[in-house]
Structure formats: structure tokens, C-alpha cells
Amino acid sequence: MSKWWSCGSNQESNSIFRSEVMSLVQMYLQPEAAYDTIAALGEVGCVQFRDLNAKINAQQRKFIGEVRRCDELERRIRYVTAELNKEGHKVLDLMDDFPPAPQPREIIDLELHLEKTETEILELAANNVNLQTSYLELSEMIQVLERTDQFFSDQESHNFDLNKMGTHRDPEKSNGHLGFVAGVISREREYAFERMLWRISRGNVFVRRCDVDVALTDPKTGNVLHKSVFVVFFQGDQLQARIRKVCTGFHAHMYPCPSSHSERQEMVKNVRTRLEDLQVIINQTSDHRTCVLQAALKQLPTWSAMVKKMKGIYHTLNLFNVDLGSKCLIGEGWVPKRELELVEVALAAGSASVGSTVPSFINVLDTKKEPPTHFRTNKFTRGFQNLIDAYGIAGYREVNPGLYTCITFPFLFAVMFGDMGHGTILFLLGLWMVIDEKRLSKKRGGEIWNIFFAGRYIIMLMGLFAMYTGFHYNDIFSKSINVFGTRWVNVYNRTTVLTNPTLQLNPSVATRGVYPMGIDPIWQSASNKIIFLNTYKMKLSIIFGVLHMVFGVCMSVENFVFFKKYAYIILQFVPQVLFLLLMFGYMCFMMFYKWVKYSPTTDVEADTPGCAPSVLIMFIDMVLFKTETALPGCDVNMFPIQKNLEMIFLVVALLCIPWILLGKPLYIKYQRRNRPAGPVEEVDEIVEKIEVTTGKEIIITEVAEAHESGGHSEEDDEPMSEIWIHQAIHTIEYILSTISHTASYLRLWALSLAHAQLSEVLWTMVLAMGLQMNGYVGAIGLFFIFAVWEFFTIAIMVMMEGLSAFLHTLRLHWVEFMSKFYVGNGYPFTPFSFKDILIVVEDD
Amino acid sequence: MEVFLTIVFFTIFWAAVAKYGPILFTKQPHDDLVRCIFLLTAVVCWLFWLCCYLAQLNPLLGPKLNGNTIRIIASSWGNPIKEG
Numbered sequence: 001m002s003k004w005w006s007c008g009s010n011q012e013s014n015s016i017f018r019s020e021v022m023s024l025v026q027m028y029l030q031p032e033a034a035y036d037t038i039a040a041l042g043e044v045g046c047v048q049f050r051d052l053n054a055k056i057n058a059q060q061r062k063f064i065g066e067v068r069r070c071d072e073l074e075r076r077i078r079y080v081t082a083e084l085n086k087e088g089h090k091v092l093d094l095m096d097d098f099p100p101a102p103q104p105r106e107i108i109d110l111e112l113h114l115e116k117t118e119t120e121i122l123e124l125a126a127n128n129v130n131l132q133t134s135y136l137e138l139s140e141m142i143q144v145l146e147r148t149d150q151f152f153s154d155q156e157s158h159n160f161d162l163n164k165m166g167t168h169r170d171p172e173k174s175n176g177h178l179g180f181v182a183g184v185i186s187r188e189r190e191y192a193f194e195r196m197l198w199r200i201s202r203g204n205v206f207v208r209r210c211d212v213d214v215a216l217t218d219p220k221t222g223n224v225l226h227k228s229v230f231v232v233f234f235q236g237d238q239l240q241a242r243i244r245k246v247c248t249g250f251h252a253h254m255y256p257c258p259s260s261h262s263e264r265q266e267m268v269k270n271v272r273t274r275l276e277d278l279q280v281i282i283n284q285t286s287d288h289r290t291c292v293l294q295a296a297l298k299q300l301p302t303w304s305a306m307v308k309k310m311k312g313i314y315h316t317l318n319l320f321n322v323d324l325g326s327k328c329l330i331g332e333g334w335v336p337k338r339e340l341e342l343v344e345v346a347l348a349a350g351s352a353s354v355g356s357t358v359p360s361f362i363n364v365l366d367t368k369k370e371p372p373t374h375f376r377t378n379k380f381t382r383g384f385q386n387l388i389d390a391y392g393i394a395g396y397r398e399v400n401p402g403l404y405t406c407i408t409f410p411f412l413f414a415v416m417f418g419d420m421g422h423g424t425i426l427f428l429l430g431l432w433m434v435i436d437e438k439r440l441s442k443k444r445g446g447e448i449w450n451i452f453f454a455g456r457y458i459i460m461l462m463g464l465f466a467m468y469t470g471f472h473y474n475d476i477f478s479k480s481i482n483v484f485g486t487r488w489v490n491v492y493n494r495t496t497v498l499t500n501p502t503l504q505l506n507p508s509v510a511t512r513g514v515y516p517m518g519i520d521p522i523w524q525s526a527s528n529k530i531i532f533l534n535t536y537k538m539k540l541s542i543i544f545g546v547l548h549m550v551f552g553v554c555m556s557v558e559n560f561v562f563f564k565k566y567a568y569i570i571l572q573f574v575p576q577v578l579f580l581l582l583m584f585g586y587m588c589f590m591m592f593y594k595w596v597k598y599s600p601t602t603d604v605e606a607d608t609p610g611c612a613p614s615v616l617i618m619f620i621d622m623v624l625f626k627t628e629t630a631l632p633g634c635d636v637n638m639f640p641i642q643k644n645l646e647m648i649f650l651v652v653a654l655l656c657i658p659w660i661l662l663g664k665p666l667y668i669k670y671q672r673r674n675r676p677a678g679p680v681e682e683v684d685e686i687v688e689k690i691e692v693t694t695g696k697e698i699i700i701t702e703v704a705e706a707h708e709s710g711g712h713s714e715e716d717d718e719p720m721s722e723i724w725i726h727q728a729i730h731t732i733e734y735i736l737s738t739i740s741h742t743a744s745y746l747r748l749w750a751l752s753l754a755h756a757q758l759s760e761v762l763w764t765m766v767l768a769m770g771l772q773m774n775g776y777v778g779a780i781g782l783f784f785i786f787a788v789w790e791f792f793t794i795a796i797m798v799m800m801e802g803l804s805a806f807l808h809t810l811r812l813h814w815v816e817f818m819s820k821f822y823v824g825n826g827y828p829f830t831p832f833s834f835k836d837i838l839i840v841v842e843d844d
Numbered sequence: 845m846e847v848f849l850t851i852v853f854f855t856i857f858w859a860a861v862a863k864y865g866p867i868l869f870t871k872q873p874h875d876d877l878v879r880c881i882f883l884l885t886a887v888v889c890w891l892f893w894l895c896c897y898l899a900q901l902n903p904l905l906g907p908k909l910n911g912n913t914i915r916i917i918a919s920s921w922g923n924p925i926k927e928g
Contacts, residue, residue, distance in 0.1 A: 015876035381877065403877065407884035415892075468889060472896045486921055487900075488907065490914055493928040497914050505906035514901050516850055517893065522917070526907030536899040543895060544888075592898065599902035609904035 016381055017403045018562070019396060021337040022371035022829070026363040027347070029320070029329040030356050037350025037360055038313045038832075039101040044342050045833030048372055049333040052321045061318040066104075069111070070311035076114045077304050080296050083121055087293055094301045098838055101309040110303060117296050124289045131282050132219030137253070138275045139216060140184040140227070144255045145268045147210045147229040148182055180233045180259075181243055185252035187211065187226040193250045197232060200242045206233040231257075305838055312837050332365070334372050334829065340364070371396045374829035379437070381406060383455040391814045392824025399558045401818050408548065410458065412812055414465030415544065416751035416805040419759060421477040422797050423470045427463025430456050462806075472518040473752070477793070478759040480524035487515045488522045502527070507609070508600035530753070537749035539591045539615075545745025545816070546584045549738070552820030553577045559821060571663035575656035576734060576820075582649040582656075584742050590615045593638055606635040613638065622646040661731040665723050672720075741816040747808050755801050762792055847901065854893055862886035 025047075029037050041047050053061060081091045102110065185193055190209060197205050209230040216225040230252070232243055247254055258264050320331040335343050340362075347360045373393050377385045385402040387409065394400050417423065433440060433456035440453060452459070474480040491510050492503055515521075519536075523529045553576050560568045598612040605611070611634035618638070621628060627643075630636040637643060770778075770785030818824070830836075865882035866875075909917070918925045 015880075017876060403880055404884060406877070407881055407888065411885075411888045411892075469892065472892060482921055486917075486923075490918060490923045490925060492914070493926040495928060497911055497925055500911065502908055502910050503914060504908040507903040507906045510906055511903065513846060514850070514897060516897070518896060520900060522907050522909075525913045525917070526909055528905070528908040532903075532905065532907070536896070539899070540892075540895050544891070547891070595898040595901060597902075598904060600904070601902075612904055 015403065016375045016377060016385060016400050018400060019373040019375055019394060019398070019826070020829075022334050022374065022396070023337045023340060024365045024367045024369065024371070025333055025335050025340070025343065026365050027320075027329075027331040027333065027360065028362070029331065029347075029360045030351065030358050031329060033351045033354045033356045033360055034317060034320075034329050035104065035313060036353045037347055038316050039309070040346035040350045040353075041343065042101065042309065042312060042316070042832055042834040042837075044339075044346050045831050045835060046339040046342055047333040047335050048829055048831045049316055049319045049331055051319045052330070052332060053319060058318075062322055063314040063317045066314040067311060067318070069107075070307055070314065073107070073111060073114060073307045074304075074311070076118045077300060077307065079118060080114075080121065080293070080300060084293050084297055084300070087290065089293070089297055091297065091300050094305050094838065098305050098309075098834065099302050101313060101834070102306045104310075107306075107310060110306065114303070117292060120292050121289065124285060124292070127285055128282070128289070129219045131278065131285060132217070135275065135278050135282065136216055136219060138271055138278065139214065140212075140253060141255045141271050142268060142275070143212050143214065143227075143229050144182050144184060144257055145264050145271070147212075148231055148257055149261070149264065179235065179240055180231055180257075181240070181247065181254055182229070182231045182257040183247060183252045183254035184212065184227050184229055185247075185250060187228050189250050189252075190228050190230065193230070193246070193252065196246050196250070197243060200246060201234065201239055204235065204239065205243065207231070208233075308837050309834050312832065312834065316832050333832075336374055336376075336829075370826070372829035373398075373826035375400060375402065377402075380457050383458045384409060386454065387458075387810060387813070388818075389828065391818065392822070393826040393828050395823050395826040397562065398823060398826065399555050399562075399821065401552075401555070401813070401822060404551070405813060406461075408817075409809055409813060410461035410465045411469075412544070412548075412748065413462045413805050413809040414469040415540070415748045416808060417462070417466045417755060417802060418469035418473045418752055419475045419477070419755060419797075420467050420470035422755075422759070422793070422801075423463050423466025423468075425463070425794065425798050426466060426802060427460060430458075430460025430463050434460055462802075473756070474519040474521050474524060475756060475759070478524075478756065478763045480519075480521035482521040483518075484516050486520055486522045487511055487513050488520060504528075506600070511600075533756075534749065534753065537752055538746060539595075541745045541748035542584070542742065543588050543591060544748065545742055545812075546580070546588050548745070548812070548817050549741060549820055550577060550580055550585070552817045552822075553580060556821035567667055568664065571667055572660065575659040575663070579653050579656040579660075579735065580738055582653040584738070586646075586649055587615060587619050590618060590638065597638065605633040611635070622650060657731065657735055660734065661727060665720070665727050668723055669720060737819065741819075744816055745812065747812070751805055751808055755797070755805070758801065759797060762789065762797065766792065850897070851894070854890065854897075858886040858890035858893075861889075 058064065084091050194207050194209075197207060207230060209228045212227045212229060216227060217223070218225055232247075234240060234243055244254070256267075258267060317329065320329040322329055343362060347362065351359050373396055375381075375385055375394075381402065384405045385400075388394070388400065388402040388405060414423065417426075433453055437453075437456065445453070470476065488505055488510050489512055490497075490505070492500075497503065519533070523532055526532070553573065556576075557569055557573050560566060560573065594612060594615060598607050598609055600609050602608060611631060613628070613636075617628065620626075628636055766785060767789040770782035770789075773779075773781050862883045862885075865886070866878045869882075870878050914925070917923050
């Protein structure tokens with residue numbers, strides 16, 4: 001790597017090559033200005049506060065009361081939101097234009113308002129239950145009065161006394177006359193009810209029932225009730241008492257029911273009038289509830305945002321130390337170095353807003369603590385950085401592979417996905433999301449949509465590169481285009497063509513130059529194209545794979561230089577890159593050499609296609625010290641000194657293994673032997689003087705527990721045996737993984753082959769069928785078959801194959817590339833930011 | 845000679861993309877991200893083209909075509925079949 005890439009030292013650059021330089025700042029806030037200051041910092045969003053009260057549990061922190069008040073406000077907001085959802089109104093959180101954090105005194109008004117709204121809604125809900133209960137009872141009574149008509153018409157011929165008002169009241173004793181009880185019961189209980197009546201009366205009752213057809217609603221739960229109307233005819237007062245008890249036990253509702261038809265009609269009329277009056281009251285209550293909810297609906301998102309901000313502020317204040325002596329709040333936090341000025345401005349604004357005469361200020365501390373990792377991404381790089389962070393967060397100031405992933409990721413995807421047609425579809429999808437991103441960023445499409453939208457630049461670049469590689473593969477939905485004119489000519493005459501069903505062109509006489517860009521279109525029509533394309537794509541995969549891995553190993557030099565571990569360049573990087581280049585770089589050289597050397601038009605017999613050796617077999621022979629038997633007229637070597645050169649390469653590569661294994665531990669051992677005796681314990685004390693209003697000077701000593709003791713790196717404390725074991729593991733892993741990772745890059749060929757063949761099957765089995773139809777029916781059939789083909793193209797070739805290629809590309813980056821240099825043991829910078837608190841992904 | 849000129853042409857083309865791309869397409873040509881993007885794009889695209897070109901420079905086997913394909917190519921791509 002040249003110095004051109006070393007942009008970590010450039011403080012003004014917007015690069016994500018290394019994480020931002022971070023500073024640990026100590027804040028001294030005046031209590032009266034603390035709230036406004038934290039509010040200002042929350043708007044800026046560039047401070048990650050450390051918890052200075054880790055040993056204090058949540059219930060004992062200073063601002064726990066305020067946090068609880070915010071919790072209560074949030075509960076009320078959620079309750080009103082739930083009520084609005086019942087009404088069918090969707091409360092949408094704000095996505096932009098957030099209100100500022102409220103002042104503590106403003107929240108009192110909000111508290112009263114929410115309390116009033118909640119109380120009102122609760123009262124309305126209780127009233128509604130009462131009204132609905134009354135409505136249900138009257139509805140049931142109507143059913144009883146109407147359904148019993150048919151019952152009584154059957155009984156009037158049995159000398160039924162027409163003047164009685166029914167036996168639910170004080171009935172007169174009438175010898176020989178039937179009494180009755182009428183009511184409503186749940187349908188699921190009616191059979192048990194009838195059996196019980198038969199038992200208690202020993203079969204001396206007559207029960208008639210009828211289903212209630214009208215849907216009734218439970219006032220409390222809103223569920224639909226299924227009920228039946230019943231009438232029980234009996235004789236005698238004693239039996240009546242028993243029947244009423246059974247009715248009560250089965251939760252049957254008994255209703256008064258006159259025995260004469262005219263009186264029932266009169267009663268029905270009265271009950272209907274009451275029902276109509278009740279419905280008017282219910283509607284008015286519902287309208288009032290709607291008005292209350294509508295009034296809350298407009299303000300609820302704003303209230304929610306305000307309460308969340310306030311709660312976030314108090315949570316942050318709980319991380320501060322409260323110094324009762326000098327009456328100030330002491331906090332610590334990580335700030336990107338170039339944003340320190342923003343923090344100072346926020347502190348000044350916080351003090352100014354309350355008119356405080358004593359300013360809040362910050363100190364930049366010198367600490368050995370590991371800072372969090374922060375990359376200043378933009379809308380383009382954020383998607384790629386998310387891919388890297390999903391594997392591991394970079395250590396502080398470690399080389400970030402996200403920078404190079406911006407191009408290597410979509411390109412390697414395109415090598416697998418190469419197809420101009422499918423690439424165009426993917427590119428247009430990404431382009432649409434990029435061009436329309438302002439509007440689409442406000443769209444609430446759920447989590448999956450948010451993932452796609454966040455990766456819109458990845459999708460666009462993947463599509464763009466897939467168009468490029470597809471053009472070179474000469475593959476558009478499995479068909480080729482003859483842009484520059486095929487370089488193969490037919491040398492057979494008519495008789496030969498007609499006589500032979502299949503002919504193979506001889507490259508020594510049938511070629512007229514080289515197709516300038518991409519694969520010659522004739523190969524798409526050849527029956528042996530897979531043989532040709534496989535050799536090409538396998539070589540392509542190895543070449544790009546080895547280059548990718550060498551690039552990754554070279555990145556480790558950047559880390560060694562930056563962290564001033566120069567010895568490791570000699571002890572780690574040089575043997576690693578030598579091993580990789582001498583073994584697999586040499587293999588790539590053989591591939592290029594074979595392309596150039598062996599020609600069908602050569603005069604030297606040893607350079608004819610028949611003598612072209614297999615690169616893989618030559619590589620295996622190199623490792624196994626074998627020699628192949630040359631065919632007659634062929635040379636066993638590609639070039640004269642090949643055997644000697646391979647021997648040297650192999651010996652040096654084998655020497656690299658103990659070099660990697662022994663170099664670093666011996667160096668550390670040597671270093672420790674020459675170190676001054678005993679570690680020097682440095683106590684990280686910070687003594688600060690604060691001048692308060694009274695003019696007294698108070699000395700505050702920040703004890704060592706807040707900071708790490710000693711000035712050692714991790715390695716210095718590790719016992720030698722551990723170092724030997726780690727280095728042995730690392731050596732074995734590197735050597736073996738160099739071999740397996742090289743083979744792993746062959747997936748570039750495998751997925752490319754699978755994609756091309758799938759595309760061809762789709763064409764042959766679907767669209768080609770439509771194209772072979774004849775006549776007008778064929779035209780109509782083709783219309784539908786094209787729709788099927790297009791659906792499968794998008795669903796399978798773009799979506800499923802695209803996802804497959806994406807995941808394989810991700811693995812090639814995470815495992816094959818980043819394992820060469822990336823440690824990824826950092827932790828992310830999570831600043832206190834109102835935007836992060838308020839913008840929540842909805843789970844649809 | 846034609847081969848040499850083609851390789852020189854494409855090499856110069858992608859080198860120009862790497863060098864002048866940041867200037868032509870962005871307002872921050874000195875930004876490391878932009879330069880890295882254009883340089884990497886030029887390198888990978890050039891190498892991809894080169895592998896494809898060299899693979900066909902000296903083909904070791906020819907395409908195997910059936911009779912119908914030969915006749916279609918003869919009529920569509922201007923490769924007439926010789927009489928005889």
C-alpha cells in the first residue's frame with residue numbers, strides 16, 4: 001500500500017478509512033443549566049456519555065422521580081393511542097420537524113392535559129358500558145316479547161287465564177291454570193338448563209325455546225353473543241320458586257311478559273321507544289368520545305416526542321456525578337475530536353438559556369481507555385458500513401474495510417450475477433430509490449422495506465456492475481448480442497454443413513482476430529460453451545480471489561504502521577504475503593502465461609492447444625515434486641526454468657511457515673528481556689480546581705477507579721505460553737485458510753454458472769414455448785406466457801438469485817477478505833441523540 | 845499489433861477514468877472516498893476486461909455448432925456458406 005491511501009492523518013478528510021479521533025471529555029454543568037445543556041447536546045447528538053454511577057442501582061439515582069413522571073406520561077399517551085386505534089385512527093409518530101425538548105415547567109401543563117384527557121376517556125368508557133348494558137337488556141326484552149307470541153297462541157286453548165300479568169310478580173293462586181317464566185339464556189347453556197329443569201320438576205314442566213337471530217354484543221368485551229329465548233310452563237308455586245333458582249344459576253335473564261297479546265304489543269311499543277332514546281344517548285356519548293380523541297389525535301405525536309426527549313435528558317443526567325460540595329454535575333463522555341467545538345457551543349447555549357452567570361465547561365482528559373468507534377458515513381457509505389459492522393465493529397482507529405467494500409462488494413456480486421437484463425432490472429430498482437429518496441425516506445414500509453431502502457446505493461451499484469459483467473459475459477436473459485461482429489467464421493462448405501449434424505470450428509483456421517470486449521457471441525449458440533466458459537470463469541475467480549486476499553493482507557501493513565508495530569511488518573506481513581504470492585500468485589501467473597503462450601496458430605509444436613497443460617495439475621505437481629510425462633512433441637514445462645523456479649518458490653513458501661510461527665513470539669521475548677525491571681504503575685489522577693461563586697477553591701480528586709491504571713498494552717501482560725499458543729493457532733489458521741479461501745473464491749464461477757443456466761432454462765421452458773405458437777391464438781398465448789416469464793424472472797432470477805449472490809459476496813468479504821487483517825473488536829459510538837430516540841422503525 | 849493496440853486503448857481508457865473521473869463527476873475530486881471509488885472501479889473493470897480478452901486471444905478449442913445454427917449464423921451475421 002502506498003502512502004496515497006493513508007488518509008487517517010488527514011483530519012479534514014471525510015474518509016471512512018479509519019474511525020474518527022475521539023476525545024474523552026469531562027463536563028462540569030451548573031445545576032440550573034444542566035437540563036438545557038443536555039437538551040442542546042441531545043439535539044447535536046455527538047456525545048456518548050459514560051455511566052459514572054454504575055454502582056448505584058436505578059432506583060437510587062438522583063433524577064429517578066422525573067424519569068417516573070415521564071414514564072407515567074408515556075403510559076397515558078399509550079392509553080390514548082390505544083383508544084384511538086380502537087376508533088380506527090392510526091397515530092403516526094413524527095418523522096421530522098420534532099418539537100424542542102420541553103421545559104420542566106411546561107410539562108406540568110402537559111401532565112394536567114393528559115390527565116384530564118385520560119380521565120374523560122375513562123369516564124366515557126364506563127358510561128358506555130352502562131349504556132350498552134341497558135341497551136342489551138332492552139334488546140333481549142324485545143326478543144322475549146316478540147318470540148313468545150307463538151308460544152302463547154298454542155296455550156290459550158288450554159284455559160289460560162288472560163288477565164294474569166305473568167308469574168314473575170305476585171301471581172294469584174289459580175287452581176288448574178298454568179304459570180310461566182320467560183327470559184333469555186346463552187345458547188351454549190340451554191341443553192343443560194333444560195335437563196336441570198326436568199330433574200327438579202320430575203318432568204312436570206314444559207319448555208319452549210327459540211334462537212335469537214339478532215346479533216347481540218357484550219357491553220364489556222365487545223364480543224358477539226349467541227342467545228335463545230325460552231319459556232317455561234309449570235303448575236304450582238313451589239315449582240315456580242325452584243325454576244327461578246335454576247334460571248338464576250344458569251345466568252338466564254328473566255323478563256316480565258304479559259300473557260295477553262294486546263298487552264304484549266303495548267309493552268313492545270314502550271320498550272322500542274326506550275331503545276330509541278337510549279340509542280340517541282349512546283350516539284351522543286360516542287360523538288363526545290370521538291371529539292375528545294380527535295382533539296388529542298393532532299397533538300399526540302408532538303406530546304410523545306416531547307416526553308421522550310425529556311425522559312432521555314433525565315436518563316442522561318442520571319449518568320452524572322452530583323458533587324454536593326461545589327454544587328455542580330460532573331459527567332464524562334466520548335466526543336469526536338473535530339466536533340468538540342459543537343459541544344462547547346451547546347454548553348454555552350445551555351447556560352445562556354437560563355441566564356446563568358457561571359459557565360458550564362469541559363476538560364479534555366487523557367485516558368488509556370479504549371474509545372468507541374465512530375465512522376462519519378454519508379447516505380452512500382452507510383449501507384456498506386452496515387455490512388461490515390454486522391460482522392464486527394472495527395477497533396478504534398483500525399483500518400476500515402468499509403471504504404473498499406463500496407466497490408469490491410458490488411463488483412464481486414456482479415461477477416456472480418452477471419447478466420445485462422437482470423442487472424438492468426436491479427439497477428433501475430436502485431436508481432428509483434436513489435432518485436426518489438427524499439419522498440421514499442418518509443415512507444413507512446416496515447422493517448424489510450427499510451432494509452432495502454438503506455441499501456439502495458448497494459442495489460444500484462450491484463445492478464450497474466452486473467450490467468458491465470453481463471455485457472462481458474454477453475448474456476442478456478441468456479441470449480447474446482453481436483455488437484462488434486463475431487470473430488469466428490464458418491470455413492465449411494455447403495455439402496459439409498448438410499452432411500454433418502454437428503460441426504466444430506477449428507480455432508487455427510476459423511478465427512479472424514479477437515472479439516474486443518466480452519465473450520464472442522457465437523459461444524452462446526455452441527453446445528460446448530460450458531467447457532469454454534468454465535475454464536474462463538474458474539481462472540477469473542482465482543485471479544480476483546488471490547488479488548482480493550493480497551489486498552487484504554496488505555491492509556495489515558496500514559495497521560502495523562499506524563499503531564507503530566513496525567517489527568510486525570517483517571515478522572507477520574512479509575511472510576504472509578510471500579506465502580500467498582509464491583503459491584497462489586504464481587498460480588495466477590501460470591493462468592495468464594497459458595492464455596498467452598499456447599496458440600492454435602503457432603509454428604512450435606510444443607505450443608499447440610493439444611500440449612496446453614492443466615494449471616491445477618501443474619500446481620499439484622509443484623507441491624508434490626512430481627513430473628508429468630509429456631505427450632509426444634510437447635514440452636513438460638511452460639517455460640525453461642520452471643522446475644527450478646517452482647522449487648525455489650516452494651522452499652521459500654515453506655520457510656515462511658516457521659517465520660510466521662516463531663518470529664513474533666521471539667521478538668516479544670526479546671523485547672521483554674530488554675525492558676526495564678518491573679512495570680511502572682501510573683495512577684491516573686486528575687486534580688481539578690473549581691472556582692465557585694463564593695470564591696472558595698475546592699480541590700476535587702478523581703480517583704483511579706474511574707480510569708484504567710497502568711500504561712501497558714494488552715500484549716505486555718500476556719504470559720509467554722499464551723503468546724506461543726496464540727501464534728501457533730494463528731499460523732495454522734493462516735496457512736490452511738490461504739488454501740481453503742482460494743478454493744472458496746471458486747464460488748464466483750459456480751454461482752455465475754448456476755445463474756446463466758437457470759436463465760437459459762427459464763427462456764427455453766417458458767418464453768420459447770410462447771414464441772413457437774402460431775396464429776392469433778399464439779399471440780394471445782404469448783401475452784400471458786410473457787407475463788409468467790417476467791414474473792419468474794423477477795421473483796427467481798432477480799430476487800432469489802440476487803439474494804443468494806449477495807450472501808455469497810458477503811461471506812467472501814467477511815471471511816476471505818477481512819480475516820486477513822481485520823480484528824473488529826471495537827464497540828460502536830452511540831451518542832445521546834434525540835433523533836435516534838425518536839425515529840423508531842415500525843414493525844408492521 | 846491489433847492486440848497490442850486494443851490492450852493499450854483499454855488501459856489508457858480505464859487509467860483516464862481513474863484519474864479524471866473524480867474531477868468530472870463530483871464536486872469534491874480530492875475526497876478520499878471519491879478517489880478510492882474511481883480507482884477501484886477502474887482497476888476491477890480493467891482486470892475483468894483483460895481476463896476476458898486474454899481468454900479469447902488464443903482459443904484452445906472452437907465452438908461446436910449444429911447445422912441449423914450454422915445456417916442461421918450464415919444468414920444473420922453475414923457468414924455465408926461456401927458452395928461446393
